[in-house]
Amino acid sequence: MSTRRPNVLLRGGPAALTETDRLRHVENRDERVRVRHGSGFEHFEATEETVMTDxxxxxxxxxxxxxxIAE
Structure with missing residues (x-):
């Protein structure tokens, strides 16, 4: 994860994703976000919704x- 301030919140997907996994800085918010998790990748797509957090x-x-992930 980047050390820059988060600008994206990932919602849904596996319950095992931590808050750290879900708060990310994304350079290009027009592209899908891909998160490695277990034996695969979870894919997230942008919405027009924003939320206020800490x-x-x-x-x-x-x-x-x-x-x-292909073996």
Missing amino acids: QGHLQVFEWSYRTR
Whole structure:
């Protein structure tokens, strides 16, 4: 995870994703966010929603699907 201030909140997906996993800084918020989790990747897509948190206003990205890592 980047050391820059978060600008995105990831919502949905596996319950095992921690708050640290869900608060991210994303350079290009027009692109899908991909998070490695277990044996795959969780994919999140941008919404127009924002929420106020202790980190400030964050754009919400909603979970959309999971892909497995090829072996």
